[in-house]
Amino acid sequence: MVIETKRLILRPFLETDAGDVYEYLREPAVNCFADMKLHSPDEAKKEMKRRSGEGEFYFAIALKDSGKVIGEIGAYPEAGEPHADADAVRDTFSPLWMLNENYQGRGYAFEAARAFFSYLFSQKGARRIYAYTEDYNLSSRHLCEKLGMRREGVFLEFVSFVNNPDGTPRYENTVQYAILKKE
Numbered sequence: 547m548v549i550e551t552k553r554l555i556l557r558p559f560l561e562t563d564a565g566d567v568y569e570y571l572r573e574p575a576v577n578c579f580a581d582m583k584l585h586s587p588d589e590a591k592k593e594m595k596r597r598s599g600e601g602e603f604y605f606a607i608a609l610k611d612s613g614k615v616i617g618e619i620g621a622y623p624e625a626g627e628p629h630a631d632a633d634a635v636r637d638t639f640s641p642l643w644m645l646n647e648n649y650q651g652r653g654y655a656f657e658a659a660r661a662f663f664s665y666l667f668s669q670k671g672a673r674r675i676y677a678y679t680e681d682y683n684l685s686s687r688h689l690c691e692k693l694g695m696r697r698e699g700v701f702l703e704f705v706s707f708v709n710n711p712d713g714t715p716r717y718e719n720t721v722q723y724a725i726l727k728k729e
């Protein structure tokens with residue numbers, strides 16, 4: 547699947563994207579992506595090989611004019627209700643989005659996310675899209691709001707991605723946003 551916007555192409559990852567992805571994943575910008583860290587160019591190549599089979603729900607964000615991969619966006623279908631049985635309808639999605647910091651502040655994330663949401667709602671049976679973002683992640687919260695997502699609540703000390711220097715878990719406050727297809 548390929549999604550085209552004015553300035554971007556959202557497309558499956560290729561093995562040749564390893565260098566561009568290593569640029570932003572050698573130091574993930576936020577704690578919630580700490581476990582996506584790529585430790586070497588070789589690891590980046592292996593990760594691209596793994597990702598290259600995924601063409602439906604996870605995309606590289608590439609600039610139309612140069613082809614450079616500047617980030618990624620994806621979301622997998624989930625059942626809306628956490629205790630749903632195995633054959634429950636999977637019409638709920640929670641996106642991950644991330645841009646190379648050199649390409650932030652230019653509207654690319656909004657352009658990519660708007661097209662991705664439209665794809666999920668119109669072609670992938672999405673009924674509800676929700677996002678978790680840490681309370682201090684103002685750029686991600688701003689993006690959610692620009693996309694028309696409602697702030698549904700805040701979970702205090704909800705999750706820990708990294709430890710404090712003394713080895714205890716560092717808990718984060720998480721804000722939840724969502725939008726329904728009918729909205």
Ligand SMILES: CC(C)(COP(=O)(O)OP(=O)(O)OC[C@H]1O[C@@H](n2cnc3c(N)ncnc32)[C@H](O)[C@@H]1OP(=O)(O)O)[C@@H](O)C(=O)NCCC(=O)NCCS
Binds near residue numbers: 576578643645680683
């Ligand atoms: C979250 C993230 C994807 C947002 O990216 P971003 O570049 O800040 O978001 P946008 O694409 O909406 O661009 C923001 C600004 O670009 C500016 N901009 C510049 N040129 C523009 C253009 N041609 N069109 C639109 N906006 C433009 C606007 O000022 C816009 O701000 P505004 O909405 O106040 O007007 C990015 O900060 C990121 O990758 N963060 C690290 C990973 C992360 O935190 N992920 C989420 C974890 S929960």
